[in-house]
Amino acid sequence: MRIAIIGSGSWGCALAACWGGAGHEVVLWCRDPGVAHAIASERRHPRRLLALRLPETVRATSDMAEALSGAETAVLAVPSAYLPATLARMSPPPGVSFVSAIKGIDVETGQRPSQTIGAKFSGADVAVLSGPTFAEEVARGEPAAAVLADAESGLALRLQRTLSTPSFRLYRSGDRVGVELAGAYKNVVAIGAGILTGLGYGHNTLAALVTRGLAEMTRLAVARGGRERTLFGLAGVGDLMLTCTGRLSRNRRVGEEVCRGRALAEILDEMPEVAEGTRTCRVIPRMAAESAVETPIAEAVRRVLYEGLDPRGAIMQLMIRELKEE
């Protein structure tokens, strides 16, 4: 299959390696022409996943029209903040299917990526890809599993066999709402996990926070029309656990650094890639208020990052709640 991957960050490169390695014809669109050049000449991204040599089946370009020409599937792998501007540059060929590989929510509009894509290209068939997948490990070909969800259009079923490889296994779902909200929200909980770790708390405390985070994510997802079981699968529990405990999580690192008293802007400046949770935490409490559910972890993370709330006080507030039934 001819696949255009739009975005050459770690995740875009890892997917290019995965699908290019499986024999698909992949075109990787890079915003920066220098990156496209470097990949074309050296088969590797100059700053991301330095150990990854991209297969010959992957072609890099900074020309969007060239990237999309003849593509059967366009995979969006840009930071959520750049999605609207990226879509504005795209004139996709008729009949192309979209896959969003973005784990975030638009801060201005509150839209999930599949909604933003669907609104831009009306009638577009959009699937979403999410799950416990650190880019570095997918790039190395380590076994991973993820979820591909559509709006019951049959797209996920069509793409499932094509995009699955022996080491990257895709399960399908009809719950885009649940999959996208879980993928975005888990980054916020991971910042909370980082705060807790930064304060010196141990495994027990972390497990309690993550369990409460899962309950909070589930409440919001169900209130917005998602399915509870999605939250207990790969895109929910699986990715949440990965991001809150695995050493490679950018979002968790933000939480840890905040506890060292560093300013958010400074932390983000130093990070090579975006930590989506720092944006998502601004929109979750608004969505929660609309849907009349409580999201105390997201609210605490937002206040620590943006209102200077003391991290220790915020965590204590979360732990000291009325004793009750679970």
Added chain:
Amino acid sequence: MRIAIIGSGSWGCALAACWGGAGHEVVLWCRDPGVAHAIASERRHPRRLLALRLPETVRATSDMAEALSGAETAVLAVPSAYLPATLARMSPPPGVSFVSAIKGIDVETGQRPSQTIGAKFSGADVAVLSGPTFAEEVARGEPAAAVLADAESGLALRLQRTLSTPSFRLYRSGDRVGVELAGAYKNVVAIGAGILTGLGYGHNTLAALVTRGLAEMTRLAVARGGRERTLFGLAGVGDLMLTCTGRLSRNRRVGEEVCRGRALAEILDEMPEVAEGTRTCRVIPRMAAESAVETPIAEAVRRVLYEGLDPRGAIMQLMIRELKEE
């Protein structure tokens, strides 16, 4: 409250420290008189939690009658294999309430600890305590949360406020089946997680295995009369995550050591305390067959530990399953 804690392993000692520190009058029963002596004279267990100094409110004895005399609550914290023999030594005072803090299932009978206790002392009111609680961290007073479940008898409600402390928070539940099966089963999944880590797989693979483990645990628990939501709470997801990712897990270590080609007997010989999952994996597949549900991870763990199945082959078999809906 006067609390008898029966069993002076790490978990018994940690609970003694927690409740003794909160001002309860705790008697800790030690099978080994030497341990009781050491605690009485030096305020610490000679071989467990060496950094823990037990408060003066904790009295140690190897005399079971003395331990139970005047006790309002008897907390069982022995390895599941020793539960029947321990119960045989007990003549509990009338009206005493029982709490099982055991995470295992009887290999011979397939009974959960609360069932074994209830069968021995008919009419006994038995609650079960489970959740993400590494003993070392509870002993240090780090914030932790757990579940206290009864058979809708009101016992958990009565004990909840008494046994909760500012750093050890108890949530109540009416689902002993779900709480006990989750607490036992997660040790088996943790052995699987250890096998996977021992084989050199990374975070993504682990997250996929743990997510599948949760689904498997949930299937069995629901088939045996447990509630699905229990599995998504502290005693389920929380403890599973802790045991599969935290560095202090004995069960995970068993899996890692097996991958080094070492014999199970040798690994267990070297461990200071029991890894309950090595026993539980023998009974889960039997329970699953009775209830007509599939438990492929538990079955794979059992075959690796007891039938010499190659760990790599077993894991590959788990990962290569038919692509389907999640």
